[in-house]
Amino acid sequence: MEASCLVLLLRSCVQFFALPVYLLWYLGIWELLGKKAFPYFMAWQTVSYNNKMSAKKRELFSNLNDFASSAGTLKLLEIGTGTGSNFQFYPRGCRITCTDPNPNFNKFLAKNLSENPHLQLERCLVATAEDLHQISDASVDVVVCTLVLCSVKSIEGSMREVLRVLRPGGAFYFIEHVAGAPSSWSLFWQQIYDPTWNILFDGCYLTRETWKDLEKAGFSEVKLRHIQAPLNWVPAKPHIIGYAVK
Numbered sequence: 001m002e003a004s005c006l007v008l009l010l011r012s013c014v015q016f017f018a019l020p021v022y023l024l025w026y027l028g029i030w031e032l033l034g035k036k037a038f039p040y041f042m043a044w045q046t047v048s049y050n051n052k053m054s055a056k057k058r059e060l061f062s063n064l065n066d067f068a069s070s071a072g073t074l075k076l077l078e079i080g081t082g083t084g085s086n087f088q089f090y091p092r093g094c095r096i097t098c099t100d101p102n103p104n105f106n107k108f109l110a111k112n113l114s115e116n117p118h119l120q121l122e123r124c125l126v127a128t129a130e131d132l133h134q135i136s137d138a139s140v141d142v143v144v145c146t147l148v149l150c151s152v153k154s155i156e157g158s159m160r161e162v163l164r165v166l167r168p169g170g171a172f173y174f175i176e177h178v179a180g181a182p183s184s185w186s187l188f189w190q191q192i193y194d195p196t197w198n199i200l201f202d203g204c205y206l207t208r209e210t211w212k213d214l215e216k217a218g219f220s221e222v223k224l225r226h227i228q229a230p231l232n233w234v235p236a237k238p239h240i241i242g243y244a245v246k
């Protein structure tokens, strides 16, 4: 993706204003503080995100039980669970395993679990999406991932793990913010903010064309829609939403 001169100029301006952050980042202090502060930021920002996205989430997760295995109980693994912002949308009796590489989310996760007694917690693991070795092959009905593939080191490696842990016929549900359409204002602003955004928000990229990785991951069927999320901030509006069947 080629950045125009204007993009490079505006990007440098943003970076200039964020110089103190870059300095802390260079010294390794930003990441240290960020890992502790990010869960507080997410707990705050999830309230407004869920308010705006609740209809979309409710619609997406409405058929989760179609993938329940023969015992009739849905075994669900969430990767990058964060604060547990999706718990309220999961069906009653669903058995969930939560994974996230940042253990500082745990206190928010515990609060959310206590507010959603309709769920049964199986396990909470500190793990990245790229390495789910603590989960057995073909052991879950559904994997859920929202606003995570923007931050993982390798989408390809994450999808390999998702396909490994899903039982045949199981499904991978996703909601992700992604790169805007070519020549759109969204993409223009995304290219400007991307390097600074990545440092500010725990390794998140604005310009990933995540749908391409999902389409070539090896699922038997991918049901994916591009939407403009009803959010206030233009660079984060382009989203993909859907599910893919193993």
Ligand SMILES: C[S@@+](CC[C@H](N)C(=O)[O-])C[C@H]1O[C@@H](n2cnc3c(N)ncnc32)[C@H](O)[C@@H]1O
Pocket (backbone or CB within 6 Å): 042, 046, 079, 080, 081, 082, 083, 084, 085, 086, 099, 100, 101, 102, 105, 127, 128, 129, 130, 145, 146, 147, 148, 151, 152, 153
């Ligand atoms: C923007 S938050 C989204 C949290 C939650 N899924 C939600 O929708 O509210 C991104 C989450 O991805 C997690 N994360 C970052 N890198 C990851 C990786 N390699 N594998 C799995 N999760 C990761 C972060 O710790 C954080 O919890």
